[in-house]
Amino acid sequence: MSHYAMVIDLNTCVGCNACMAACAMENQTPVWDQHKWRTYVHDKEIGVGSDVQRRFFPRLCNHCGNPPCMTVCPTGATHKKANGIVMVDQGLCMGCQACAMACPYHARITVTHADIKEGKEFYGSDYRRTRPSVDKCSFCDHRVEQGLKPACVETCVGSSRMFGDLDDPNDPVAQMVASGAARPLMPHIGTRPNVYYIDDIRWRG
């Protein structure tokens, strides 16, 4: 069985935001609301005086091994597939937003009745969403099932985003994680994330 994970190399992210656009179009997210991205690239200036540099920090659902959003979900709408991908069943979700409160990675977004109405106009007859829910990244599960990579990975111009199978020892992603070069965010919380980051070399001194 596969165990999917993503590695993001902060050294090669150029902040083009193509991942955000690709994700939005692929997953029909509410692009009319600037706070509702399944994946987002933070643009931060770090340093003082003339020694200031920009750092781009892509974030998304970490598809945790021990996802608190799934634990708190009262209806079972947030569930985990055997391949490690954490999904949301929009038919079961009542939108209490406990998952958004539980997520340490700010990865949940609300899709309301108003968003669905807007989505029908924006995306036209192809629009797939029928019920409101607290949405999240699905690692483009529908693409992965067809042997494709997630849209954000496919479009990443700097190859900053890499997607692979941790259960395959020959997979470069598995090797980067096993070597310790790629590390998870806030592992002390106990969420066991499946998104790993290669630290920006400029900040190591």
Add this chain to the structure above:
Amino acid sequence: MEVHMTYATQEIWTWWLAIYLYFGGLGAATLAVTFLTDMYLKPHRHLVIWGAGAGVVLLALGSLMLFSHLLDKMAVIHVLNPLIIFIKPDAWIAWGTQFIIWMMVWGVLYALPDVRETQFAKKTPLLKTLIHLSFVIRVAQWVQRHHKTVGWLAVVNGVGVAVYTGLLLQSFPAVALWDNPAVPLLFTVSAFSTAMAFLLLLMYTLITDRADDNIRMLYERIDLVLIAAELVILFSLYQYLKNGPESAMRSLELLWNDYGWLIGFIGFGLIVPFFLELKSVVRGWATRVPIIAASVMVLAGGYLLRHYFMYAGVYAYPW
């Protein structure tokens, strides 16, 4: 992983969730206390009716707060299903919803024989017809035969609701203020303290029978102990936040630099009522005004606790 952290509070569950937690704890604890009083201290029709009424009305209002903020209200049907605690045993909202529903059901049943005896029920047009239905009479007779069983079923579910309000917040691991064992304790003790205050307010204004003085005295003593326990838990929480992770220290700065928390909740919501009730227990008061004032302050403090707790939860984001 070397990161540059960002610290942020949330705007998802705000004042309306604080009301849900407050009404939930207050209503459930009021029902539990009045039923226990009726079963083991002194049979008391008025207290039972007020307890069940407050429980049902406050829980209904609190639940309405959460319900009105759901994105898909139709999907609430999934948590109303009693089997949800087997489908999602790890989700406290699933347990909480069932506790609320069954507390209401057993609460109404427990109060039914008493309600049937009141002049209000006998004179109110629709209610008058209802209480004389043969089905209702049979249910009331069954409840009287199983008085304590029904009472305990309501009490257990009521205590479940009070504890649940804290366990819900404790299940969010990203926020140090919430994710610690002091929270369920604090919310449970606060729920019972506000219930005592509500009942004292009731028994010094509307149910003023002098024969109930022993109940008033007991409630005052219990509330005194509960306020003291709340202060001890708060002190422990303060020590944890002071030395805790950055998220905890930021929450501490938000709370203990806010006059609403410091003076409003701790000062007038706990310390002042503590001394007013202490004086009442030790030497007594010439009038009922100080205890009424103390009760109002404890009730206001109970809401302030939950309000500030919701707004002071700090998330630590690594970007």
